[in-house]
Amino acid sequence: MIELKPAQIPDIPLLWSLRTRAVRQVCASHYSPEQIEVWSDSPPPESYLRLLATGCGLVAQEDGQLLGYAILDRQSGEVMALFVEPDQLGRGIGKRLMQGLEAIAEEEHFTRLYLYSSLNAADFYRAMGFVAVRDEPYAHPSGITLRSLYMERVRTTG
Template identity: 55%
Template sequence: MTITLHSASAADIPAMWALRTRAVRTSCASHYAPDVIESWSGAPAPDSYARLLAQGGGRLAREGDALLGYAILDTASGEVDAVFVDPAQGGRGVGRRLLAELEALADALALARPLFLYAALNAVAFYQAAGYVRRRDAQYAHPSGIVLDCVYMDKA
């Protein structure tokens, strides 16, 4: 089957969040303590998702009816808010395609550059391979109330 990209809507949030929870539990566990993974993966979807998707910043990767991954761009700020791929689909280029789609969206909207993000520790190499530059170690105040060690990155 062919991987296709689609716009995301608020109706997609439950499936997106379930995929994100699997990704956090699987892909992030090598870089974060078990108690952090438990809090992070147990958090509900943030209210901001509906707003960001309503602004047109969400993209889904599907193969048939299967959700392979998703990405969200805050079209107001230029922040790459999320790129998550189902752990069972890693290595297929899904994340690269989703990130490239967000970058094309930013160009189409003539968003100010650079795009920026707070990369989970396990995702730093992925973003570097896509041309993002590590600027500083940071902490991200997750909507669940936990603070995650991360890396602030941007791409001109």
């Protein structure tokens, strides 16, 4: 059974390793090999320390195995990350993680969530109720620019 648990600071290396596999295997269908190389070789952002310390991250596990993770910035309502182990795609893990982020958003009384979606993930986010507002270059911390979609979802409450 898939369980959601809070992500902890010591989890960062495992989370980042999963993210790197996802970038290399899943994002490669929409970005150049050069972009994938720079993107996947970048280190974890320092913001992960703050975000995980304030309870913004979730991990999906099954029998102790990490299947995916997601991070929501409690200050802004931005979905900072949502990655699923590439060989586990299609099992509803991303949906479960997004539902977990929704619970955090509910605690914070957010009326809107937003994110910058990689091109390969846009259909997933559309299925989760997000709407593409604009095609926007994303200035990745590694120094490259990635084509992305700025997407929003208005939350219904009550």
